[in-house]
Amino acid sequence: xxxxxxxxxxxxxxxxxxxxxxxxxxxxxxxxxxxxxxxxxxxxxxxxxxxxxxxxxxxxxxxxxxxxxxxxxxxxxxxxxxxxxxxxxxxxxxxxxxxxxxxxxxxxxxxxxxxxxxxxxxxxxxxxxxxxxxxxxxxxxxxxxxxxxxxxxxxxxxxxxxxxxxxxxxxxxxxxxxxxxxxxxxxxxxxxxxxxxxxxxxxxxxxxxxxxxxxxxxxxxxxxxxxxxxxxxxxxxxxxxxxxxxxxxxxxxxxx
Numbered sequence: 001x002x003x004x005x006x007x008x009x010x011x012x013x014x015x016x017x018x019x020x021x022x023x024x025x026x027x028x029x030x031x032x033x034x035x036x037x038x039x040x041x042x043x044x045x046x047x048x049x050x051x052x053x054x055x056x057x058x059x060x061x062x063x064x065x066x067x068x069x070x071x072x073x074x075x076x077x078x079x080x081x082x083x084x085x086x087x088x089x090x091x092x093x094x095x096x097x098x099x100x101x102x103x104x105x106x107x108x109x110x111x112x113x114x115x116x117x118x119x120x121x122x123x124x125x126x127x128x129x130x131x132x133x134x135x136x137x138x139x140x141x142x143x144x145x146x147x148x149x150x151x152x153x154x155x156x157x158x159x160x161x162x163x164x165x166x167x168x169x170x171x172x173x174x175x176x177x178x179x180x181x182x183x184x185x186x187x188x189x190x191x192x193x194x195x196x197x198x199x200x201x202x203x204x205x206x207x208x209x210x211x212x213x214x215x216x217x218x219x220x221x222x223x224x225x226x227x228x229x230x231x232x233x234x235x236x237x238x239x240x241x242x243x244x245x246x247x248x249x250x251x252x253x254x255x256x
Contacts, residue, residue: 001030002224002239003246004217005171006091006125006151006199009034009055010044013203013214024217025054030243032217033250035091035125035151037062039076049085056250058088058125060113063095063106078116087250089117090125091151094138097130110138114146123249124148126168132159139166149249152201157186164195169249171197174207174215177226188230197249198223198242 004024009032014020024032034049035058036042045057059081061069081089092113094106117124126148128135132155139146140162149169153160160170170191176184188196200207200223202215207222221235224242228235247253 001028001243002198002220003243004029004032004200004202004220005149005197005246005249006035006173007032007202007217008037008041008204009048009202009217010036010041011203020216021048021052021055025052027218027221029217029220030054031056031246031252033058033087033125033246035088036060037091038065038068039073039080042077042080046080046083046085056087056252057085058090059086060088060090060092060125061109062091062127063093063109064098066099066102066105066109069109074112077113081116081120081122086120086122087252088123088125088148089113089120090148091127092124093127093129094131094135095127095129096134103134107134107138110135114138114142117148118142118145123251125151127151128153128155136162139163139168143167147249149197152199152205153187154184155187156183157190160187160191164192169195169197169245171199172223172227173199173201174205174219174223176230177208177222178211179208185230188227193231193241194245196227196242197246198227198238 034045042059049055049057152173153170206215228238
């Protein structure tokens, strides 16, 4: 029984979404979180959660959407996120890989979503790419207040430990199964297991040995098995601990 804490079932890359969701659930993916990356996908996440009781929606705006966002969009996001069924804000964060000339605007949008998460007492799902120091500096300014997860973490062990000190969880995805995943393996080996989550980030980052295929939640078992191998513990223990961690991170251990 696994918990996929980040799966884009609202992606346009999927055709037979009903079959994909049901097959993944039958394969042991007991719960899934579908994050929004803009308003449209956030509403789609809400719709999926209304159809499937094991799917939970998160609402947010990805940094790649920064230049398209209006004040009306932010108001709509706030109204959507204020509903009880929202389990997190995100994915939100900073991405300097694709665009660097709008850093100030990205930071402003990230801070808006952090403040929204705090006002609603919700965790935040953080996207971080080529922006480690800025992400850390911003999150550290909310130390003791902010909760959430560093989604699809690809940074160093040292930074992972710093984010954990700030109260955030570290989520590991398919790249930990890749041959060149030395730092990801080091992170999995050494961080506090009580702060480890797993995800697919599907349809992206398909794990070995399925690379080349569109990723699906049911492929999460390959990531979990790799973590079990790295930690030298049974797969069942990885499943149990990461499941409980996810419930705690997203406040689902207090009742749904």
